[in-house]
Amino acid sequence: MADALINLIGAILSNAAVLSLLVGAAIVYMGSCIVKPYRACKACHRTKESHSTLFKGAFGPCPACKGIGHHLRYGARLLGRKL
Numbered sequence: 001m002a003d004a005l006i007n008l009i010g011a012i013l014s015n016a017a018v019l020s021l022l023v024g025a026a027i028v029y030m031g032s033c034i035v036k037p038y039r040a041c042k043a044c045h046r047t048k049e050s051h052s053t054l055f056k057g058a059f060g061p062c063p064a065c066k067g068i069g070h071h072l073r074y075g076a077r078l079l080g081r082k083l
């Protein structure tokens, strides 16, 4: 069963059309990561603030992004970009 699956994956990857499509998608993604290396923080939606649920009006820096408001994309990290 596992051998059949490996053979199927091998057959798909050896297909030139599929391979060129995957390589093309990877090139587009990495190019996008060069031009736009950040993604918005999902916890604070780029407000950089975390609001207290207990005390009204109290807030501090977002703990998820450490008050920056964005995260580095995975591809940009692979390219050696820093925050």
Ligand SMILES: [Zn+2]
Pocket: 041, 042, 043, 044, 045, 046, 048, 049, 062, 063, 064, 065, 066, 067, 068, 069, 070
């Ligand atoms: Zn945040």
